[in-house]
Amino acid sequence: MEQTSRHGFPAFVKDVIVWNVTGGFGLQLYRLLLILGMGVGIYAYSFQARYGLSVTGMGDIVSWGLYISNFTFLVGVAAAAVMLILPAYIFHDPDFHRVVIIGEGVAVGALVMCLSFIMVDLGGPLQAWHLIPGIGQFNFPSSILAWDVVVLNGYLLLNGLVPLYILYNHYHGRKADERKYRPFVFLSIFWAFSIHMVTAFLYQGLPARPFWNNPLMGPRFLASAFAAGPALITLALAIIHHVTGYAIDRKIFQKLRLIIVVSAIINLIMLFSEIFKEFYFRTHHSISAAYLFFGLDGHNSLVPWIWTSIMGNIIATLILAFNPGKDNPKVLLPASGLLFIAIWMEKGIGLIVPGLIPSPLGEIVDYLPTWVELCVTLGVFSLGLTVVTWLIRAALIIEDKYEKSSQ
Amino acid sequence: MIKPKKDDEAAELEISPSAHNSRRNFLKGLSIAAAACSASLVTGCLPDVKAESGEKFALQWKEYFKKHYRLMTQQEKEETVARLERLAKLQSGLDLQISTRAPRENVLYGYAFNITRCEGFMECVAACVKENNLDRKTKTQYIRVFEMKPGQLDPSTGDGKYFHEVPVDNKFYMATQCFHCENAPCTKACPTKATWREPDGIVVVDYDWCIGCRYCQAACPYFGRRFNWGKPSIPKEEVNRKQHYLGNRIRPMGKMEKCTFCIQRTREGKLPACVEACPTGSRVFGNLLDPDSEIRFVLKNKKVFRMKEDLGTDPKFWYFID
Numbered sequence: 210m211e212q213t214s215r216h217g218f219p220a221f222v223k224d225v226i227v228w229n230v231t232g233g234f235g236l237q238l239y240r241l242l243l244i245l246g247m248g249v250g251i252y253a254y255s256f257q258a259r260y261g262l263s264v265t266g267m268g269d270i271v272s273w274g275l276y277i278s279n280f281t282f283l284v285g286v287a288a289a290a291v292m293l294i295l296p297a298y299i300f301h302d303p304d305f306h307r308v309v310i311i312g313e314g315v316a317v318g319a320l321v322m323c324l325s326f327i328m329v330d331l332g333g334p335l336q337a338w339h340l341i342p343g344i345g346q347f348n349f350p351s352s353i354l355a356w357d358v359v360v361l362n363g364y365l366l367l368n369g370l371v372p373l374y375i376l377y378n379h380y381h382g383r384k385a386d387e388r389k390y391r392p393f394v395f396l397s398i399f400w401a402f403s404i405h406m407v408t409a410f411l412y413q414g415l416p417a418r419p420f421w422n423n424p425l426m427g428p429r430f431l432a433s434a435f436a437a438g439p440a441l442i443t444l445a446l447a448i449i450h451h452v453t454g455y456a457i458d459r460k461i462f463q464k465l466r467l468i469i470v471v472s473a474i475i476n477l478i479m480l481f482s483e484i485f486k487e488f489y490f491r492t493h494h495s496i497s498a499a500y501l502f503f504g505l506d507g508h509n510s511l512v513p514w515i516w517t518s519i520m521g522n523i524i525a526t527l528i529l530a531f532n533p534g535k536d537n538p539k540v541l542l543p544a545s546g547l548l549f550i551a552i553w554m555e556k557g558i559g560l561i562v563p564g565l566i567p568s569p570l571g572e573i574v575d576y577l578p579t580w581v582e583l584c585v586t587l588g589v590f591s592l593g594l595t596v597v598t599w600l601i602r603a604a605l606i607i608e609d610k611y612e613k614s615s616q
Numbered sequence: 617m618i619k620p621k622k623d624d625e626a627a628e629l630e631i632s633p634s635a636h637n638s639r640r641n642f643l644k645g646l647s648i649a650a651a652a653c654s655a656s657l658v659t660g661c662l663p664d665v666k667a668e669s670g671e672k673f674a675l676q677w678k679e680y681f682k683k684h685y686r687l688m689t690q691q692e693k694e695e696t697v698a699r700l701e702r703l704a705k706l707q708s709g710l711d712l713q714i715s716t717r718a719p720r721e722n723v724l725y726g727y728a729f730n731i732t733r734c735e736g737f738m739e740c741v742a743a744c745v746k747e748n749n750l751d752r753k754t755k756t757q758y759i760r761v762f763e764m765k766p767g768q769l770d771p772s773t774g775d776g777k778y779f780h781e782v783p784v785d786n787k788f789y790m791a792t793q794c795f796h797c798e799n800a801p802c803t804k805a806c807p808t809k810a811t812w813r814e815p816d817g818i819v820v821v822d823y824d825w826c827i828g829c830r831y832c833q834a835a836c837p838y839f840g841r842r843f844n845w846g847k848p849s850i851p852k853e854e855v856n857r858k859q860h861y862l863g864n865r866i867r868p869m870g871k872m873e874k875c876t877f878c879i880q881r882t883r884e885g886k887l888p889a890c891v892e893a894c895p896t897g898s899r900v901f902g903n904l905l906d907p908d909s910e911i912r913f914v915l916k917n918k919k920v921f922r923m924k925e926d927l928g929t930d931p932k933f934w935y936f937i938d
Contacts, residue, residue: 261869262828263846272843273829284650332828332870333842335680339827346684346809346825353806354831416927417801417837538738569839570760570792571772 215457221380225603235452243591244599250588253581254329264581270568272578273330275586278557280326282437283319283593284361284408285556289438290316290368291401292468298394304461310604311449312442313372318597321366325589345508349378353411360404367397376604379611405430414562419494420501420564429479430556435472437552439465440545445601447542463536466529473526473548480519480555500573501563508566510575515559521551655703664902672706672925675699683811685822685861690716697861701924704866708852714859717883719816725877725932726817726904728914729791732938734898736761736782736789743893748864748877751848757844758875759890761791769921793890794819794840795923795931802841811872817904817932818877820862828870837924838931841874877901904932 215224232240256264267274293312297305328334339345340358347357371393378385392531410429443465450457487498499505504512525548534540567573578586682688682696693716704710741759750756764787769792783789796819801810803819810825811832832929833841847869859865860880867873878888882901886892893900902911914920918936 261844261846265845268845269833269839269842272833327829330829332830332872333826333868336825336827339810339825346687348807348809352807354805354829358807407828411831415801415805415835418834427641489917555806565834567772569837570762570771570776571770571774 216381218377221377222449224380225599226605228603229599234398240595240598243595247588247595248614249584250586250591253584253588256581257329257585262330266577266578266579266582268607270572270574271562271565273561273565274576275558275578275582276326278331279586279589280323280330280563281408281412281561282553282557283323283326284404285434285552286438286441287364287368287420288315288401288405288431288434289321289442291398292435292439293442293466294394294401294465295398296584298391299398302464304458304464307608308442308446308457308461310372310376310608311601314597314604315438315442316368317365317600318593320361320368320594321596323361324365326586329585329589335514353407353414355402356407357411360400364397364400366440367393367400371397372600372604376607380607382611382614400429405434408569412560417569418497418564420497421560423483425479425483429476429483432476432479433552433556436469436476437549437556439469439472440549440552442497443469443545444542444549445597447538449601449605453605455609459536460480462538462541466536466541469545469548470526470530471531473522476552477522477526480522484511497563497566499558500566504586505567505573507547508573508575510577511559511563518551518554518559521547522555525551560567622719628773653829655928665908666708666740672703675703675706679703680691682824684825686809693861701863710852710857712857712859712865714861714865715880715883716861719814719818720883720885722903723907724817724904725796725882726902726911726915727796727877727933728911728918728920729933729935730896730898730900730938731788731790731847731935733896734761734789734791734894735896736763736778736784736787737895739893739895740791740899741833743889744875746854747881747889748876749848749850749858749859749866750842751844751846751867752851752854753843753849756842756848756873758840759791760839761789763824764788764790772925782823789933792923793933795838795929795933796875796877798932799928801835801927801929803838805831805835807831814862816883818882819874819877820879821872821874822862823867823871823873824864826871828872831874832872837927837929841872844871844873846870850914882929 255297265274274465290312293305293309297304297309301434328337331337340355342349346357347358347507349359371390374390375385406427409427412418413423413426416422443462446461446465484498484502487495488502491499496505500508501515503509528540528544529548532540562576566576570609669702679696679699680804683692683695688696697714697716700714701712704712738761741757741761744750744759745752745757748758750758760771760776762771762776763778763782763784764771764774766786766788768774769790771792774790796813796817798815798817800819804815806812806826807829808825809825810827811821815817828843830843834842845866848864848867855866856864858880860876860883863876863879878886878890882888887901888899891901900910900914902909904911904915906912914936915934918938920934920936922931922934
């Protein structure tokens, strides 16, 4: 690939596209699978477009389900990029500087998934323009959902434009001017915290739902995100290390492990604090937690789900904390994967669904996603993975060449 | 797993004429066709299907880009109502009268419910379903009636699914609906200002402005809101044609709806359908600003309470005991 001699934005865009449609057999197969996943999602969504959300498992009592659960969790994954940005740009950690672009790629992919999950959850997606200030009616600052629209799109912009600026310069063999992008990096650090706090406030601000109306919600969102996000990035880095020529230093995995362990332990402490509050002296407000952990009146579909998640959480945290493999990837990677899945289970379905059960009038129903919801979710995940793959592949090729040319 | 079944397709038609009525509809259709033919003879052109679907498309196009109800001038309100009425005519042959009647001066609506008198007949529910064009397929109802054991006052401890002869000895009945809170959590939550509290105290939804995110439903502490998960279906002959833009007009799919104190009736000076239907006189409705109203009498002379007073939502709906 000799294209580095080319100049200008059209050449940059063209090269990014070329890199992302060419590649070996494995890469093409992987792309085919992603396209297949998106196709399944579009097919399933066509049912939703025709028959409305009645083809989902949701109803007037459990009015948010799998989509909003995944949205909530993925906001955390997006926010977690800050755990790479902070050491890389602020503390000038050279190890993190090499991988920060990957973290930003993951963040952009996660945000695309977040916004897609919101779109597929809307009853009137064609009316979404009513949200755009100027042509629509934006209920800001009263509605926390309006805040969320602002912070999510702002974070997407920040995490898209800063890497774009750096990569565009490196593509042309120039050094990116740090004075120009540094203020935006600072902004994006504060912004990362804000997307997560605001998303937590979405739930925390509802006195109608005692399970959510809890001041620990925001901080716990952050702790679980800073565990799950770096866990995912660990896995992504391991994959990149194995399938591309872009070598990742071992030290990065060690540092990431530390970040994960600290966050996971804080997360578990807060979880314990919540469980204590709900069950030491049971009140009327503990009823959703009782449904989640023990079931109510024979309705117990979430009980095995949440206990699996908690067990996974504890086991993964212990493994990562005591590090029995001495940073052996064969121990580290499965533990990171387990932690990621456990937090996804707990902070997705395990957080959203029980908040709505029982209804404010005390009625208990169980929620099970339908095949439409599962397939649309698969489609959105495929879309997110596609975005991440595109961004990271382009970034790594540019960075690799830039490193070689500047040596 | 929910598979869209065949009968879903039938339900996709917003208005489904029932079988026993088809002959009458046929004759009616025939007379309309005859009228249309004679009209076309007069004007010298044949009514073709294309022109009609073109008109429908033009109307829907204009409807799609219309403004938020509260930002419309009176003329714009009249225009959208004309479009909606024409669309209903084209799509289902219904002659609707959609009102945009503004709130009355010096009126603040309030509601009181007598838990001593109510015997759980659910006449109010039936009247509400009919009056407000609620979806028959999913059996949507704004009003829920709970059968309660003595010693309890929270509907969440009662039975909302009772199905037996009423009244039952040693039980009492408590109904819920939207309480039209003064400090409503739902209106605060809406990201597009598609739901708000009118000057007469009625919390309404602009169905065409709602994006269907359901945040208001999560925010409501009283389970006062209902979502149109599919397209609502109402037998054609049962459609209430006297409608209000913010009230009982047939909701589009994917939008939120709720009790509006029968805005289409109350703004005309009538009582809500539930109040009129109640055989025991348990329901009291009126103007809180009128010192001589029945609702003011109840608030002054009876022992009243409200649900979840601790949340500070300030509902305009009181329960009372004789």
